[in-house]
Amino acid sequence: MSDARPRGPIIEGWTPPPRPEGLTLAGPNVRLEPLDAEAHAALLFRAYDGHDSVWDYMPAGPFASSAQFHRWVRDITASPDYVFFAIYDLARDAYGGIASYLRIKPEAGSIEVGYIAMAPQLQRTIAATEAMYLMMDWAFRAGYRRYEWKCDALNMPSRRAAQRLGLSYEGIFRQATVVKGRNRDTAWFAAIDAEWPALDEAFRLWLDPSNFDSAGVQRSSLSDLTRLVRVASDPAQKH
Numbered sequence: 001m002s003d004a005r006p007r008g009p010i011i012e013g014w015t016p017p018p019r020p021e022g023l024t025l026a027g028p029n030v031r032l033e034p035l036d037a038e039a040h041a042a043l044l045f046r047a048y049d050g051h052d053s054v055w056d057y058m059p060a061g062p063f064a065s066s067a068q069f070h071r072w073v074r075d076i077t078a079s080p081d082y083v084f085f086a087i088y089d090l091a092r093d094a095y096g097g098i099a100s101y102l103r104i105k106p107e108a109g110s111i112e113v114g115y116i117a118m119a120p121q122l123q124r125t126i127a128a129t130e131a132m133y134l135m136m137d138w139a140f141r142a143g144y145r146r147y148e149w150k151c152d153a154l155n156m157p158s159r160r161a162a163q164r165l166g167l168s169y170e171g172i173f174r175q176a177t178v179v180k181g182r183n184r185d186t187a188w189f190a191a192i193d194a195e196w197p198a199l200d201e202a203f204r205l206w207l208d209p210s211n212f213d214s215a216g217v218q219r220s221s222l223s224d225l226t227r228l229v230r231v232a233s234d235p236a237q238k239h
Contacts, residue, residue: 016106017143020083025134027207029091030127032134035084035098037074043095044086045069047119054117057152059179061117082115085135089127096122099131101139109145109193116158126207129222132165133203140196147192153185162189166199166226195230202226 025032033040045066048054055061060076063069077084083101088094097118104111113135122128139147149165151158153172163169167189176186191199202225205211211219 014109014145015143017109017139019104019106020101020111020138020142023083023085023138025085025131025138027130027134029089029125029207030130030134031088031090032085032099032131033088035073035077035086035100037070037077040086040095041070041073042066044073044098044119047094047096047121048117051120054119057155057158057179058115058117084115085131087118087122087127087131089122089125091125091127092121094121097128097131099135101135103148106144109143110148111139111144111146112148112150114150126212126216129165129203130207132161133207136165136191136196137200137203140193140200145193146190149189150186151189152179153187155187159187159189162187164221164223164226166195166202166222166230167191168195198229199226202229205229 022034023032024034045063048061048063048069052062055063060072061069063072073084076082081102081104083104085099086095087097087099089096098115099113099117100115102112102114113132116132118128136147147167149158149162149167151162153159159169168191170188170190173186173188175183177184202222205225206218206220206222213219
């Protein structure tokens with residue numbers, strides 16, 4: 001008698017990917033270096049100083065002093081649960097933010113990007129987008145099957161950023177946690193490996209210098225390119 005109970009397909013030829021240890025990720029506009037308190041904390045604190053809103057939806061911050069921020073960087077980078085990067089904007093010759101891999105589950109092929117804290121001078125720049133592209137690109141090239149983005153459901157800039165980067169909205173976990181004494185409903189977004197070739201093409205088209213005029217203004221938006229290449233690769237998405 002055959003077993004008619006529905007189950008997921010067998011995954012052929014896949015092995016758990018490596019953890020993202022000791023990485024430096026670099027592109028034409030940005031470099032992501034392993035975050036180090038001695039090398040980066042003072043420079044990053046200077047970039048964040050006076051911009052406390054960067055930390056509104058974060059578990060940590062804002063920080064009252066460079067020493068306090070230094071201690072936090074030292075402690076958080078010592079945790080095996082996170083792999084943090086300092087984001088260096090090549091055009092501005094300055095460090096402008098941090099981002100991390102977290103909830104790293106090689107056995108499931110799942111990895112999350114989070115703790116993204118970009119100072120105003122890095123926000124909405126080519127370097128900021130390229131930083132997110134480099135982290136996603138490494139994850140899928142390494143063999144991860146699922147790339148997650150989670151944020152406070154009230155954090156509309158983060159939600160818009162996730163969808164601009166091509167991640168699909170998967171819903172809200174109500175009363176998921178408590179952050180700084182406040183309730184947090186968590187919005188979930190993700191991309192999977194089958195979607196990456198189309199997303200990768202969209203990123204490459206957007207990042208190409210020909211996509212920007214002499215004033216640095218984009219000719220095609222990343223959101224439009226993501227939609228177009230997805231439709232081209234899967235015509236069913238037209239409907």
